[in-house]
Amino acid sequence: MPSAAADLAAISDYLAASLPAYRDRTIREIYNGVGDLKRFPYRGPRGRRPGTRELLVQRMPYVVVYRIRDECIEVVRILHGAQDR
Numbered sequence: 367m368p369s370a371a372a373d374l375a376a377i378s379d380y381l382a383a384s385l386p387a388y389r390d391r392t393i394r395e396i397y398n399g400v401g402d403l404k405r406f407p408y409r410g411p412r413g414r415r416p417g418t419r420e421l422l423v424q425r426m427p428y429v430v431v432y433r434i435r436d437e438c439i440e441v442v443r444i445l446h447g448a449q450d451r
Contacts, residue, residue: 370430373444377428392426396444399423400430403439418442 374396381389399421403409410421413431421430427447433440 368443370441370444377444377446392428395426396423396428396430400432400439400441403430403432407434407439422447 374393377396378389378393381392403421408419410419410430410432412418413420415431418431418433421432422428423430429445429447430441431443431445433442
């Protein structure tokens with residue numbers, strides 16, 4: 367199964383090739399959304415898979431799938447909203 371790091375790299379590569387003007391802003395928005403989970407881990411609704419939650423990145427078509435494990439947030443995947451989950 368692909369990792370969130372691989373997903374983020376693929377998003378970055380795609381944007382660098384196709385929409386370079388949006389690459390930095392998009393990656394920053396994803397990072398900021400994930401960073402906010404430190405303070406608000408239950409911000410995203412329950413996910414489609416048991417034990418996960420899904421954060422919709424504001425103003426972006428990306429979904430961060432994550433788990434809350436004890437005191438840690440585990441980011442599982444970062445997907446485009448149009449992707450089959």
